[in-house]
């Protein structure tokens with residue numbers, strides 16, 4: 001190769017490598033290690049199942065502009081959830097999230113408080129109460145009652161055999177008061 005062609009070749013190779021690294025970095029930035037989508041509620045309720053009362057709050061939030069607010073009710077469980085696919089290769093999941101409460105007072109049972117929980121399931125069907133694999137009620141990621149400031153809760157779970165889907169839920173049991181949730185994060189390993 002003469003000098004000019006060699007230079008052109010090096011320049012082309014340089015730009016090619018640059019674009020590859022940019023793509024890799026960009027995908028990494030987009031993924032940010034969170035297997036949940038919209039864990040910070042900055043895209044509203046996108047991807048969250050909200051039928052038990054997900055409200056968006058732009059006053060009380062941990063980061064960004066918005067958090068998830070759940071108003072407890074004395075006569076029913078309230079909450080929101082997101083279901084993620086669990087690949088066969090995944091052995092563990094680390095779930096974390098921030099929670100804040102205002103005057104959450106359980107009615108009846110002490111576990112009727114504000115909580116971040118996990119369910120390991122065979123299918124995507126959240127309504128099916130026979131859909132559990134492993135422990136029916138695994139220990140919660142975190143729970144809070146009365147009035148508490150923003151606090152991070154985190155727990156690592158071993159994924160039970162036969163699990164194809166994992167539900168992350170943000171809940172208030174039968175109670176009075178309000179809870180807020182933000183920056184919910186799940187990492188499959």
Ligand SMILES: [Ca+2]
Pocket residue numbers: 040041042061062063064065066067182183
């Ligand atoms: Ca947020």
